[in-house]
Amino acid sequence: MKNTFAVEIQGLTKSFKDFKALNTIDLNIKHGEKVVICGPSGSGKSTLIRCINGLEDFDEGKISISGNPQNPTKESFVSDFHIGMVFQQFNLFPHLSVIENLKLGPMKSLGLSEKDAETRARKLLERVKIPEQALKKPNQLSGGQQQRVAIARALCMEPKLMLFDEPTSALDPEMISEVLEVIVDLAREGMTMVVVTHEMGFAKKVADRIIFMDGGSIVEQNSPGMFFKKPQTARCKKFLKQILHH
C-alpha cells in the first residue's frame, strides 16, 4: 500500500505570539491506529489535533493526510479523506433539532438528498443509542446525550479519521461512561482515531499507543502496557502519579 500512514507530521511548530504551543512535533499515525494523547493543560495536545484538521494554522513543518500534503493556512481541507471531530464543549447547533444537526453536513456538504440524509442520521442515532431524542433540541438533552449526538454528527460525514478533543472533560462523572462506550465501539470497528483525554482506563482499553506531551513537545510515547508500567521520564512519572491518584 502506498499510503501506509493516515497522518504524517514532520517538524510541526506553532507559536501563539511569544508562547510556543508546538515544538517540532514528529508523529505518524497508521490507518486503523488508535492514539491517545495525554499531558498537562497547555502542553499542546489540543493544538496538535486542531492542526491535523485545519482548525489551526501552523508556522513550520509538514502535515500529510493519507499522503496529501496540507496547506499550513486554515483554509486547508481534505475532501475524500474526511476528518471528523468531537469537541469538549459538544458545539451542537442549538437552533436545530438533533436530527437536523446530523443532516446538515450530509445534505449541504455531501449533497445527499433529504431522504438519504435522514436514513443515515437515524441509523447513527441508533448506533449512539438515542434514537428517541431525534426531534428534541440539544439543550433538552443531558451532557452525555449531547456528546453522543456530536459523535453521531461527525460520523454522518463518514470520516476516515476521528479526532476527539477531551470528549468527556465537560461531562458530569456519571455520564462519562456512556460516551466512552460509544467511542470504544467505534474503535472496535476499526476507525482510525486520535483522542485527547485524561481517562486512563479508557486509554488502557483502547489505545494502540499513548503519547505524553509537555511544553509543546512529545515527551514520551509507548504502548499502553509499557506506558503505565515503565514510564521513562520524570515528567511523565509525575503526571501519571497525579492523575492516577484520583
Added chain:
Amino acid sequence: MFRILILFFVFFTLGSCSSPEGTWGWYVIDPSTKAGWTNIKFLVGGFYSTILLSIIAAFLSIFIGLVVALPAMSDNKLLKLFNRVYVEFIRSIPLLPMLFWVFYGLPVILKSMGIDANIDAFWGAIITLAISDSAFTAEIYRAGIQSISKGQTEAAKTIGLNYYQTMRYVIMPQALRRILPPLANQFIYIVKMSAFASVIGMQELTRRANEIVVTEYRPLEIYTLLIFEYLILVLLISFGVRYLEKKLGSNESANS
C-alpha cells in the same frame, strides 16, 4: 406608559379650556370645522411619505449593513480595514450635512461622470438615511455575529460547510435573535430622523406641519400633534417588534 399618555392629553386639553388669553387654539385642527378638517387631512397625509421613506431606507440599511459587517469577521486585513474605515467615516457625519451633500452635491459628481441623474427629495432622503444608518446596523451585525461562540464556526467547518453555508445555516439563525432588538431600535431612529427630509422639501409629517404653521401661525398645537404622530408610529413599531421577538424567541435568554 399609557398613563403618561393620558396625562399629557389631559394637560393639553385642560390647558385649552382654562386659559382665557387663548394660549391654546385647538381650532386649527378641530375636525368639526371645515378649515380644521382640511388641516388635519393635510397633516396626517404626511404619514404616507414618512412611512414609505423609513421602510425603504431601513431595508437598504439592513442590506448595506450586512455587506459592511461581514468583512469585519474575515481574516483578511484589507477587508477588515474597509469595514473600519466605512463605519468610522459614515458614523462621524451628522445626518443634516450628509443630506445636503447627497441632495445638492451628489448630482454634480454624477453629472461629471456622465450620468445625468436627478436625485429628488424622496430618494435623496432615502440614500442619506440608509447610508448614515448602515454604519450602525453594521456594528449591530458584527456584535451579534461575534456573540456566537467560535465553536459553532469550527463545528460547521468540521462537517464540511463552506463560509456561505456556515453563515446561512449556523451563524445567522442564531445571531438574528440577538440582532433583532437593536435593529428595531435603529428602525425607530430612522423614522425619527426622516424628519430631516423636510429640509430638502420632502412632503412628510414635519414638512407638512411646518407649512401649516406658516399659514395658520399656531405652532404649539400643530407641533404637539406632530409629536403625537411620531409617537403613534414608534409605538406601532414597538408592538410589531415585540411580536416578532416572541416568534423568533429573542426574548428568551440564550442557552448554548
